[in-house]
Amino acid sequence: MADTHVLFVEDDDVIREATQLALERDGFEVTAVPDGLTGLEKFRANRPDIALLDVMVPGLDGVSLCRRIRDESTVPVIMLSARADSIDVVLGLEAGADDYVTKPFDGAVLMARIRAVLRRFEQAGGAGGSYGGEGDGRADGEPLRFGDLEVDTEGMEVRKGGEPVGLTPTEMRLLLEFSATPGTVLSRDRLLERVWDYGWGGDTRVVDVHVQRLRAKVGQDRIETVRGFGYKLKG
Known part of the structure; x- marks a missing residue:
């Protein structure tokens, strides 16, 4: 540092x-x-x-x-x-x-x-990372698409309806985590570990508020709450 x-x-x-x-x-x-x-x-x-x-x-x-x-x-x-x-x-x-x-x-x-x-x-x-790897059906460099939402995992850019969406680095990491497994429910604890890098417990309010902020930018219905379990990205 x-x-x-x-x-x-x-x-x-x-x-x-x-x-x-x-x-x-x-x-x-x-x-x-x-x-x-x-x-x-x-x-x-x-x-x-x-x-x-x-x-x-x-x-x-x-x-x-x-x-x-x-x-x-x-x-x-x-x-x-x-x-x-x-x-x-x-x-x-x-x-x-x-x-x-x-x-x-x-x-x-x-x-x-x-x-x-x-x-x-x-x-x-940065570019690259472990999101959207081989076997996801995309050509190299092609953005992930979820309705009108496009996630470029290499250029680290997001567009909604063709317009750029400004995300903070934490919001981007959160969206990338959802985008890697669309339709899969991710628990708050998993998101704390994967996005916030908490190897120990953490306050799940951090996750909830960031999901709210992300929804406001990518669409309120794009990220679904699964009560009692967590959140998932709708494909």
Whole structure:
């Protein structure tokens, strides 16, 4: 993760300084600021590789800052919340965050989440991958088609009705996972493991909110809820 630039927005001086030192020891370059307005300014000036945003910061709260960042960029965002409050979590994810960590957090957990999000960003931004392999009936390089939805697994592009669909890297990874096995029900736990790279348990609300966001972009009826089991992509 050398030369990876982290924007860290946290108003608690102790947490901000301790976390910055831990990130720097792990090889990250860190811009740490105490409020949301300064965070937005630094984001626009420096274009970091990932943003860590505390929910409750002065000037411009973390959720609003996340929305502003998402309006301008697909850069990965992790929200930090002092409470495991459903409202905080869901608002942050609906604003476009890729993941969240509850404070007080273990440094190793935070580093693992950062690395997982960055891996998703890199994989979704590149060509190829393990989606849509041999034997799926397509010519090489031909997009997957589901009704009016086209998924180019090599160019990492999505079109609906011929028009490009802008997805975040996490949304793209989620759609690729569904596209690899259309019609197959995927459990939330499997999606957490495959998309979010959680080798341990995780909060399934992360999956639910991202599915909602993906539906809004590719069509509400394209991804079906199978109550009690998970989700599937309709062919």
